[in-house]
Amino acid sequence: MQKLLIYFLLLFSNLIYAQGPCKSGDCENGFGKYLTSGGDVYEGQFKNGLFEGRGKVAMKKGGTIEGDWKKGLPYQGNINFINGDKYVGAISDFNPHGKGRYLFSNGKIYEGDYAFGKCSGKGKLFYKDGNKYEGDFLFDNLNGNGIMTYLNGNTYVGKFIDGKAQGEGIFKSSIGMYSGQWFKNKYQGKGTYKYPNGDVYTGDWFEGLSHGQGIMTYKNGNKYIGNYIKGQKGGVGKWISSSGIIYEGSFANGLKNGQVAITYPNGKKEKGIFKDDQLIRKL
Numbered sequence: 001m002q003k004l005l006i007y008f009l010l011l012f013s014n015l016i017y018a019q020g021p022c023k024s025g026d027c028e029n030g031f032g033k034y035l036t037s038g039g040d041v042y043e044g045q046f047k048n049g050l051f052e053g054r055g056k057v058a059m060k061k062g063g064t065i066e067g068d069w070k071k072g073l074p075y076q077g078n079i080n081f082i083n084g085d086k087y088v089g090a091i092s093d094f095n096p097h098g099k100g101r102y103l104f105s106n107g108k109i110y111e112g113d114y115a116f117g118k119c120s121g122k123g124k125l126f127y128k129d130g131n132k133y134e135g136d137f138l139f140d141n142l143n144g145n146g147i148m149t150y151l152n153g154n155t156y157v158g159k160f161i162d163g164k165a166q167g168e169g170i171f172k173s174s175i176g177m178y179s180g181q182w183f184k185n186k187y188q189g190k191g192t193y194k195y196p197n198g199d200v201y202t203g204d205w206f207e208g209l210s211h212g213q214g215i216m217t218y219k220n221g222n223k224y225i226g227n228y229i230k231g232q233k234g235g236v237g238k239w240i241s242s243s244g245i246i247y248e249g250s251f252a253n254g255l256k257n258g259q260v261a262i263t264y265p266n267g268k269k270e271k272g273i274f275k276d277d278q279l280i281r282k283l
Contacts, residue, residue, distance in 0.1 A: 051072050085103065176193055248261045
């Protein structure tokens with residue numbers, strides 16, 4: 001969009017100050033049609049030789065601005081860009097500035113604040129696929145606090161940086177809820193995930209997976225405390241079963257693998273070698 005706006009600005013510099021001919025009407029104080037040296041055409045109201053009142057400019061290379069003008073400059077109206085985009089709203093220095101609505105040729109729609117041709121401030125962005133964002137914008141990007149609502153019913157509420165979920169945020173879906181830190185649209189840092197069946201994981205995340213130290217509390221009373229590797233129990237950990245038996249030792253691929261110490265509810269202790277959760281040899 002920026003290149004298109006620069007294009008308009010350059011053309012209008014010629015349009016306002018060039019001594020092109022008045023093709024018809026009163027181009028001093030009235031209604032007239034004015035041809036610039038660059039081949040662009042203004043048709044509308046004039047005051048003291050400048051565009052003022054209601055008017056429309058048709059660009060030689062395509063695109064138009066139609067709306068209200070003052071002292072040679074548009075301050076509100078419609079901009080039709082040569083790529084098919086359309087803008088309706090406040091204008092300053094030939095740029096969207098203030099409140100406006102932008103219809104992208106690719107089907108997206110933005111409604112909200114503009115500053116110097118950029119979506120900046122509070123706004124809503126409607127995507128062609130049915131998703132919707134509402135919140136803070138900065139320089140045409142999602143930046144600050146916002147809410148992303150997806151067509152399938154999923155929602156994200158939290159921080160955005162450069163168009164991506166980053167910082168603290170909450171994501172809700174049919175398969176659970178995550179609350180915690182994000183980095184470039186992925187769970188990363190500290191966070192808690194609540195599963196639909198009642199299980200809850202709290203701990204470290206990396207690139208969308210549980211990774212590092214964490215605690216998994218199961219609805220059936222079981223509990224795991226320890227290390228995770230790429231979404232699975234791995235490394236040193238402790239499994240506390242709902243029956244009171246405690247397994248502490250080596251885990252891999254989500255299961256007890258390697259040497260594990262066992263503590264029974266009656267205080268008895270023993271050690272053994274496990275493979276894929278099965279005790280294969282006592283020590």
